[in-house]
Amino acid sequence: xxxxxxxxxxxxxxxxxxxxxxxxxxxxxxxxxxxxxxxxxxxxxxxxxxxxxxxxxxxxxxxxxxxxxxxxxxxxxxxxxxxxxxxxxxxxxxxxxxxxxxxxxxxxxxxxxxxxxxxxxxxxxxxxxxxxxxxxxxxxxxxxxxxxxxxxxxxxxxxxxxxxxxxxxxxxxxxxxxxxxxxxxxxxxxxxxxxxxxxxxxxxxxxxxxxxxxxxxxxxxxxxxxxxxxxxxxxxxxxxxxxxxxxxxxxxxxxxxxxxxxxxxxxxxxxxxxxxxxxxxxxxxxxxxxxxxxxxxxxxxxxxxxxxxxxxxxxxxxxxxxx
Amino acid sequence: xxxxxxxxxxxxxxxxxxxxxxxxxxxxxxxxxxxxxxxxxxxxxxxxxxxxxxxxxxxxxxxxxxxxxxxxxxxxxxxxxxxxxxxxxxxxxxxxxxxxxxxxxxxxxxxxxxxxxxxxxxxxxxxxxxxxxxxxxxxxxxxxxxxxxxxxxxxxxxxxxxxxxxxxxxxxxxxxxxxxxxxxxxxxxxxxxxxxxxxxxxxxxxxxxxxxxxxxxxxxxxxxxxxxxxxxxxxxxxxxxxxxxxxxxxxxxxxxxxxxxxxxxxxxxxxxxxxxxxxxxxxxxxxxxxxxxxxxxxxxxxxxxxxxxxxxxxxxxxxxxxxxxxxxxxxxxxxxxxxxxxxxxxxxxxxxxxxxxxxxxxxxxxxxxxxxxxxxxxxxxxxxxxxxxxxxxxxxxxxxxxxxxxxxxxxxxxxxxxxxxxxxxxxxxxxxxxxxxxxxxxxxxxxxxxxx
Numbered sequence: 001x002x003x004x005x006x007x008x009x010x011x012x013x014x015x016x017x018x019x020x021x022x023x024x025x026x027x028x029x030x031x032x033x034x035x036x037x038x039x040x041x042x043x044x045x046x047x048x049x050x051x052x053x054x055x056x057x058x059x060x061x062x063x064x065x066x067x068x069x070x071x072x073x074x075x076x077x078x079x080x081x082x083x084x085x086x087x088x089x090x091x092x093x094x095x096x097x098x099x100x101x102x103x104x105x106x107x108x109x110x111x112x113x114x115x116x117x118x119x120x121x122x123x124x125x126x127x128x129x130x131x132x133x134x135x136x137x138x139x140x141x142x143x144x145x146x147x148x149x150x151x152x153x154x155x156x157x158x159x160x161x162x163x164x165x166x167x168x169x170x171x172x173x174x175x176x177x178x179x180x181x182x183x184x185x186x187x188x189x190x191x192x193x194x195x196x197x198x199x200x201x202x203x204x205x206x207x208x209x210x211x212x213x214x215x216x217x218x219x220x221x222x223x224x225x226x227x228x229x230x231x232x233x234x235x236x237x238x239x240x241x242x243x244x245x246x247x248x249x250x251x252x253x254x255x256x257x258x259x260x261x262x263x264x265x266x267x268x269x270x271x272x273x274x275x276x277x278x279x280x281x282x283x284x285x286x287x288x289x290x291x292x293x294x295x296x297x298x299x300x301x302x303x304x305x306x307x308x309x310x311x312x313x314x315x316x317x318x319x320x321x322x323x
Numbered sequence: 324x325x326x327x328x329x330x331x332x333x334x335x336x337x338x339x340x341x342x343x344x345x346x347x348x349x350x351x352x353x354x355x356x357x358x359x360x361x362x363x364x365x366x367x368x369x370x371x372x373x374x375x376x377x378x379x380x381x382x383x384x385x386x387x388x389x390x391x392x393x394x395x396x397x398x399x400x401x402x403x404x405x406x407x408x409x410x411x412x413x414x415x416x417x418x419x420x421x422x423x424x425x426x427x428x429x430x431x432x433x434x435x436x437x438x439x440x441x442x443x444x445x446x447x448x449x450x451x452x453x454x455x456x457x458x459x460x461x462x463x464x465x466x467x468x469x470x471x472x473x474x475x476x477x478x479x480x481x482x483x484x485x486x487x488x489x490x491x492x493x494x495x496x497x498x499x500x501x502x503x504x505x506x507x508x509x510x511x512x513x514x515x516x517x518x519x520x521x522x523x524x525x526x527x528x529x530x531x532x533x534x535x536x537x538x539x540x541x542x543x544x545x546x547x548x549x550x551x552x553x554x555x556x557x558x559x560x561x562x563x564x565x566x567x568x569x570x571x572x573x574x575x576x577x578x579x580x581x582x583x584x585x586x587x588x589x590x591x592x593x594x595x596x597x598x599x600x601x602x603x604x605x606x607x608x609x610x611x612x613x614x615x616x617x618x619x620x621x622x623x624x625x626x627x628x629x630x631x632x633x634x635x636x637x638x639x640x641x642x643x644x645x646x647x648x649x650x651x652x653x654x655x656x657x658x659x660x661x662x663x664x665x666x667x668x669x670x671x672x673x674x675x676x677x678x679x680x681x682x683x684x685x686x687x688x689x690x691x692x693x694x695x696x697x698x699x700x701x702x703x704x705x706x707x708x709x710x711x712x713x714x715x716x717x718x719x720x721x722x723x724x725x726x727x728x729x730x731x732x733x734x735x736x737x738x739x740x741x742x743x744x745x746x747x748x749x750x751x752x753x754x755x756x757x758x759x760x761x762x763x764x765x766x767x768x769x770x771x772x773x774x775x
Contacts, residue, residue: 067354071775075421075444078355161596183538183599185753269539272598272749273756288418290738291440292775293354 068297074287078294085298094274095282095299099306101189102258102278106310108193109200109257114249116197117204118242122234124205125212137209141202148199152266155195156182159267182268188275195263200256204249211245212238247318251311258307279303368452369668370675374403377666379673381408382423382430384416387622387656389490389691390434393677396686404669421446429663431670437737438485438659439566443476448660450484453671459484461698462678463723466491469654469730480565487674488655490691493719493728494545494620495639495651497627497711502530502615503636511638513645515553522592525615533587534614536605537597540733540740541748543584545618545652548732549640550580552650557729564735566773572732572766581751581758588752598749620652621715625692628710637714639722649721653728655696688712694719736772743768 068085072078089095120140127133143151158164159181166178181191219237228236239246261280264270270277270285279299287296383390394406409430411419417436423429424446441447454460459467466488473482498508506525512518525532536542552560555576563570587593594600600608609617610630618640627635639649660670677683678697685704687695692712694703703720706713722728733740743765750756756764 063354070353070355072353072355073421073440073444074355075425075440075446076355078353080353156599160599180596180599183596185750185755268599271538271746272753273746277746285741289414289741290772291421292738 064297064300066297067293068301070294072293073291074293075291081294085295086302088295089298089302097274098277098279098282099302101274101276102260102303102306104189105193105196105257105260105278106254108190109196109260110250110253112193112197113200113204113253114246116201117208117249118239118246120201120205121208121212122238124209137206140205143199143202144206146199148262149266151195151199152263155198155263156267159191182276183272185272185275188268188272192264192267192276195267196257196260199263200253204253207245207249208242211242215241243318247314250314250318254310254314255307258303258310279306368456368671370453370456370672372401372404372669372672376403376405377669378405378407379432379666379669380428380430380664381406382416382420382433383408383410384413384434385410386412387434387691389656389687390658392686392690393489393673393683396682397673397676400680400682404673424661424663427663429661431661431664431666432658432673433661435486435657435659437734438470438472438657439476439479440737441476441659442472442485446662447485448662448664448667450487450660450671453675454484457671457675459675461700462696463699465723465726465728466655466696470657478566478568480561480567486655486657486659487678488696489658489674489677490656490687490693491653491696491719492620492622492656492693493639493651493653493715493722494549494618495637495715495718496549497609497617497619497623498636498638499609499612499615499631500634500636502612506530506615508615511636512641514641514647515550515643518641521615522587522590526591531594531614532592533594533616533618534605534609535593535597535618536600536602537593537749537752538599538601538604539745540602541745542600542602542605542618543593543597543748543752544731544733544740544744546587546640547580547584547748548652548729549618550583551577551732552652552729553640553642553647554579557650557727560732561729563769564730564732566735572769573762577762577765578758581761584748585751585758589754593752597752621693621712621719622691624710624712624715625690628712633709635711637711637718639718639727648727649725650727650729651718651722652731653719653722654730654734656691656693688716694723736769738772739765739769742772 069081069083070078071081071084124133124136124140127136160166161178161180161183165181169175169178179187181187215237219241220233223233223237259280260278261284264276264278264281265284268276270281280303283296283300283303286292286299379394381390381394391408394408398405413434413436416434420433420436421441421444424433424441425444429446435441435447438447467484468480470484470486470488471482472479472485496511498511502525506521506528508521508524512521522532533546535546548560555574559570559574559576563572594608594614605617606619606623606626608614610627612631621637624637639651642648642650658674660667660674664670677687678695679701681704684695684697684701687693688704688706692715694716703716706716733744747756747761747764751758751761
């Protein structure tokens with residue numbers, strides 16, 4: 001058990017397990033040396049982390065999987081349910097719609113911030129040095145610092161029927177378009193998506209700007225000498241060099257989309273109808289307000305698999321041929 | 324360096340035995356409690372508080388100052404009893420109550436969400452012995468009927484007593500007096516038809532007829548149930564809420580109520596952005612004179628008296644024909660005693676005191692804004708004249724005399740409000756659901772929950 005727990009975090013590059021310096025053979029020290037060569041000291045160093053990881057990540061994970069096979073209200077007697085909960089997740093039209101909502105949010109939480117982030121990063125790349133650059137980076141990163149709950153509240157004011165956005169629309173004569181963006185069946189999900197895009201744009205931009213600063217300027221010079229314009233330069237030099245950063249951005253933002261909770265909970269509570277209900281919110285409701293711990297756990301397991309299903313191919317695509 | 328795929332499979336290979344081991348370690352025992360014998364309800368109880376210093380642990384609701392005010396007064400009268408009060412939002416209590424009560428630090432007195440599950444899980448103390456010892460049979464039976472649950476957590480409305488109210492709330496319609504004048508309303512409507520005429524008049528006059536929230540939880544369920552109570556036998560509604568066998572939501576009364584709500588929504592009687600309005604925004608808008616009517620409860624009376632003094636009135640929702648019986652959602656602010664309470668006798672003493680002590684009853688009215696309940700021969704303390712608090716208190720007494728109190732349909736099961744009523748009501752007023760579909764969807768969720 002311990003070795004299985006430990007190997008994952010230690011694995012590569014364990015400094016202690018590198019061949020030991022030749023020392024004088026000594027009978028008394030031999031066992032200790034063997035112990036050290038086997039990585040014993042290393043194990044000792046990672047032990048606190050392993051214990052925490054096992055107690056707060058692996059144990060809940062295993063328990064969630066276990067709960068998903070039961071019908072349980074969280075307190076009383078649990079009844080074995082087999083795969084019933086999973087069957088419900090995959091056949092209940094409401095739950096399928098909820099999973100679908102999360103997939104739609106990927107467009108807003110992930111594709112939009114990455115695309116816009118690339119654009120903004122290319123524009124600010126040249127001014128990343130100096131005081132102005134710092135200001136730009138700080139401003140772009142600010143949404144990341146604001147608690148999501150505060151962002152959700154502020155945006156629900158902006159998007160309310162008398163909020164700033166509708167006031168602006170009315171001011172420019174587009175009063176006909178004005179509506180309660182978060183309360184309207186057609187616009188609620190995109191409106192939630194916009195909030196997510198706003199939050200995550202800063203993170204993506206900063207990652208991409210940092211990535212761009214590492215690109216060898218000689219590449220740009222060479223491209224320019226070959227007669228490439230800014231657009232050609234972007235596609236031929238910038239984009240390929242940012243493969244890893246884009247991979248990180250996509251991974252982080254897709255997880256944010258699939259596991260979204262705070263923004264949705266604050267801005268719409270999943271309404272109107274089930275229009276903006278996402279798996280995270282539904283898991284919480286099923287477990288704590290409807291007390292269906294089993295079904296909630298099954299949905300959580302499915303959500304975890306869905307995250308892996310979306311993220312692993314990206315990891316492979318963006319890092320694949322570096323080896 | 325290994326390829327990501329290889330790394331992944333190595334990780335998987337490592338993870339698999341971990342998960343397997345974990346499963347093996349836990350799978351032998353199912354989660355949750357073992358079947359245990361139910362606690363007997365005939366244990367001897369005492370109505371003596373004694374003089375030993377004790378601390379009562381109370382778990383109460385944020386934004387409900389009555390509990391703390393009563394506790395403070397109690398300590399003043401009985402200095403040996405101190406209170407340790409933990410507060411949370413009501414929705415948080417709903418989520419936490421079972422786990423908190425199952426823990427070793429279970430509170431003595433706790434604000435209760437729906438009781439049925441708690442009774443089923445043996446987490447609540449049966450109050451029948453106290454009922455006898457304190458003579459609570461002198462209270463009007465209707466006052467405590469919602470707090471009764473059949474043995475083993477079956478039907479509500481009959482069986483043993485499991486809680487008491489710290490204040491008994493009544494709901495109805497608040498109205499803005501200035502706007503009422505503007506619309507030409509001289510007195511509260513006596514029939515539903517008159518009420519609808521006022522809605523139409525307000526609309527024509529450019530006044531928002533009803534200010535009602537429908538985000539997070541369906542506030543429009545208030546007017547819906549007000550109509551449903553009147554369109555059929557309210558006992559039918561009560562049976563459904565109390566989970567009597569065979570009770571259904573799919574009734575002509577519920578359908579007619581839903582059709583009326585749809586009609587009102589189409590006529591623009593509800594705010595256009597109701598689905599984006601939460602409770603606090605609704606109250607805020609009403610206070611800003613944006614709305615002639617607001618369906619709400621007397622817990623808001625004291626606040627409205629403060630923010631718009633002299634400008635708010637209240638009436639019980641009218642019946643179909645003039646002079647008909649009033650029916651209104653009315654519920655105790657339920658508090659129960661935990662099965663694991665360390666001082667159950669003192670907790671019961673406190674609950675009895677809150678209903679019968681003159682100062683406590685006055686606090687219930689002044690701070691809680693609602694009727695203190697208690698024996699019918701005790702007078703209800705008066706509120707200041709010309710306040711909406713005085714009007715809601717009067718309405719509460721009137722409702723008691725007419726025996727017209729029913730619980731909220733939202734309390735029928737633990738999940739009905741969040742899982743069916745709220746999303747379906749949001750769809751209904753946005754034209755995404757038909758009245759027939761609404762009634763059937765609510766009943767389907769109800770049946771699903773009861774079958775578990």
